[in-house]
Amino acid sequence: MIPELGHFALILALCMAVIQSFFPIAGAARGNVAWMSLARPAARAQLVFLLIAFGALAHAFLVNDFSVVYVARNSNSLLPMIYRISAVWGAHEGSLLLWVVILGLWTVAVTIFSEPLPEQFVARVLGVMGLISTGFLLFMLLTSNPFLRDAFPPADGADLNPLLQDPGLIIHPPMLYTGYVGFSVAFGFAIAALLGGRLDMAWARWSRPWTVMAWVFLTIGIALGSWWAYYELGWGGWWFWDPVENASFMPWLTGTALIHSLAATEKRGVFKNWTVLLAICAFSLSLLGTFMVRSGVLTSVHAFANDPARGIFILILLGIVIGGSLILYAWRAPGTLISSSYGLFSREMFLLVNSTLLTVAMGAVLLGTIYPLIIETLGGKVSVGAPYFNSVFIPLMAPLVIVLGIGAWSRWKADEWNRLWQHLRFAVFGSIIIGILLAAMLSGPGALRTALGVALACWIILSTTTLFYSRMHSGPDLIKTLKTQPRGFYGMCLAHIGFAVTIIGLVVTSNYSTDLHKRMKPGDKAELAGYTFELAEIRTIPGPNYQATEALFRISRSGKHVTELHTQKRTYSVRGMPMTEAGIGPGLTRDLYVSLGEPLGDGDWSVRLYYKPFVRWLWLGALLMASGGLLAVTDRRYRQVRLQATDPQEVIDGGAAIKS
Amino acid sequence: MNAKRRKVLLTVIFIVAGMGIATALALKAFQQNLLYFYSPAQVAKGEAPGNRPFRIGGLVLAGSVVRDPQSLAVRFVLTDTLKQITVEYDGILPDLFREGQGIVANGQLRPDGTFAATEVLAKHDENYMPKEVADALKAAGVKMPYRTHDTAP
DSSP states (O other): OHHHHHHHHHHHHHHHHHHHHHHHHHHHHHTOHHHHTTHHHHHHHHHHHHHHHHHHHHHHHHTTOTTBHHHHHHOOTTSOHHHHHHGGGSSHHHHHHHHHHHHHHHHHHHHHHTTTSOHHHHHHHHHHHHHHHHHHHHHHHHHOOTTOBOSSOOSSOOOOOGGGOSHHHHHHHHHHHHHHHHHHHHHHHHHHHHHHTOOSHHHHHHHHHHHHHHHHHHHHHHHHHHHHHHHHSSSOOSOOOOHHHHHHHHHHHHHHHHHHHHHHHHHHOOOHHHHHHHHHHHHHHHHHHHHHHHSSSSOSTTOOBOOHHHHHHHHHHHHHHHHHHHHHHHHHSOSOSOOTTSOSSSHHHHHHHHHHHHHHHHHHHHHHHHHHHHHHHTTOOEEEOHHHHHHHHHHHHHHHHHHHHHHHHSOSSOOOHHHHHHHHHHHHHHHHHHHHHHHHHOOSTTHHHHHHHHHHHHHHHHHHHHHHHHHHTSSSOHHHHHHHSOHHHHHHHHHHHHHHHHHHHHHHHHHHOEEEEEEEOTTOEEEETTEEEEEEEEEEEEOSSEEEEEEEEEEEETTEEEEEEEEEEEEETTTTEEEEEOEEEOOSSEEEEEEEEEEEETTEEEEEEEEEETHHHHHHHHHHHHHHHHHHHTOHHHHTHHHHHHOHHHHHHHHHHHOO | OOHHHHHHHHHHHHHHHHHHHHHHHHHHHHHHHEEEEEOHHHHHTTOSOSSSOEEEEEEEOTTOOEEOSSSSEEEEEEEOSSOEEEEEEESOOOTTOOTTOEEEEEEEEOTTSOEEEEEEEEOSSTTOOOHHHHHHHHHTTOOOSSOOSBSOO
16 A cells, blocks of 8 residues: 555656646746746645655565565565665665655755745746656656565565665765755756856856755765775775766766856856856766666666666656757857956966866766777677776876866966965975975885875865965954855865865875785784784674674784774675675774685685775865865855845955955 | 957867877777677687787686685686686685676686686676676577576576
8 A cells, every 4th residue: 555655656746847847947938927936836745745755665665565576676574674774775766766856855955045046047947857857757657666566475575785785875875866966956057047048147156055065965975985885895995987986976077177167157257158068067977877877788786777678768868958958058058168357377267277177087987988888889898997097087187186276376367477476386395395205205116106196185285275374364363364254265175175185095095005815714814014914713603684704803013912803704695695894994094904705615714904004085085075065055155145146246246355 | 369369279279288188198098998808709719819908708617616725826617608718816706706607807818728817707696697798698599597687586
């Protein structure tokens, strides 16, 4: 009964989505206020129905209703309660339901926080979001209904994929989806602006907090995914340039370009068409990500479905969204990219250079990701190795970092070398000296690369801190200056420092991680990076839905005890699938990592031992970036939308106040 | 040439140069890092390159896994049911490596005809076949005992 209720709620949600998309857009075109005013109630009603559907599916998981096919395939009566909830989005159908629920939440958030915006504009934004929701709901109901029943239900379920039975996987998909779907708001704003022909600074100001918020979620989602891969896959890797990772990374790169381009559009009214194009791209890449991950064209843990009908449906959806919005863009976007209102040497120019670099980097990732798919449709089989991505991506990041430091210091409109050099020379010399010192001190094949990478990171840190310092001392009263600085400024500093922290983690851990794959039995010792790993004992312990062999490692350094690590090899009874649980000793400057390989006979096991310096900095930096974004979203000026939006002079003054 | 024109020109030059450099970088890296997939039958026919790495996939032949008693070295036979190839690997095999399982290996062909693997991959689902292996087996005329269109058992 309850699953049918959920199915019915889903159909009602589709009806609401159709109302939410048709009437407001048509009303906005014809100036029909009554039609436009349907947008908000329809969006809210849609969310209510979506939540009912989601609740119904969660209920089916909680009560082990194996007559529902989706539940039977992805749960089991022995599955712990918490994983029964996360199993709701553990596979294709449920993760799509999560996708539309999150879209519904974003839409309702727009209905709440858009009060000060013009009615016509809001109607168009909500209408566009309704169209997206309509597409996805149709997709679910026609090809991937999570509420389908089996007339002959199995006695017990097939269990959730053991890889997904992990706390990290409870929050990784919702975070990532919230980021993906969040770009639909930026997309909706862009399309609404194109439809209405109103592409101005006010538009950029409205769009900006939403875009940054989506970017924050996406940043956290990607970091969580990387962290999960690190401890769950058992090889100590944190990024594989896997197509599925790329699928989330491409919208992130474009989103990063977009939030910077939006800054220029908001403050100076430049690059409007570039910004709109980036907004369209960011959401299109989110859709492409969904398509690649969900359609089964990629084979990985994430590819749940291999049903060609689904792939074709998503492909058509993708074609309509991308094709339609690009046609609209070609038709309505303003004509000039180059405006004379800024000089060659200005913050605008540096922002443009950086967003171009980010877009080119995205293009390189896109090429490497979809090339194998294109070749496959032509009958060949090929894969693009990780070295491709490293050798293209990293050279593009170096100029990005250099321009970042200059750009943050430079003035809008026009600036001079001399002034910038006065301010930046400390950071320039500081980072060069640190680089040279590191190159002299470090040894090993990665010394030069590490020195270069850390010097670039120091360049960001030094240029940001000197900027922060000089801004703090721009007024006579420090406390007052601290208070009057916009939160957007603090957010920028924090996010840029976070980027530097990530670079340091990435460079050091890539060049100085060491590992040892060894055959060991209880009592054996191994040396790695100055640490002694002793395999103390191996024992068998039962879990709720698995059997585990656990190895206990005692780790010491020059005779002194450091830590004990437990690593398990689990066999999940229902699927008969083995899984490795790594044992990790985390630390700010190094992780010690052990994972159990396979039994080799005679009580011997193969084990992997890793020493991973600064690996935590990767995720720490991502968290700092996300916090910076969050801080920027809370900036006061976004809360005074109406006042400033209706008074262009105020907008310009607001921009002038930011200048140093 | 007025200032605006110059700016347009410089911006265009910058974008074109940037794109050009990026494209050159990408294509060069591309050339070096494309890994083609071959089945054991294709390798037997001599289609696989001898001087660069490629991917090979098939089923691990039952009873063919031989481990070195001292180290982690392992040797096994990979088959697409038409032809066989011996694979040697020194390292830890993935959790889902077992006899009869479909796997993919990255590596290079040795002059003696064995395949020196640098990486062995198995899919994280007990009845899931790597797509490349499934296609190779289909090409060899094998009726699939595995479901490839659905991950559910």
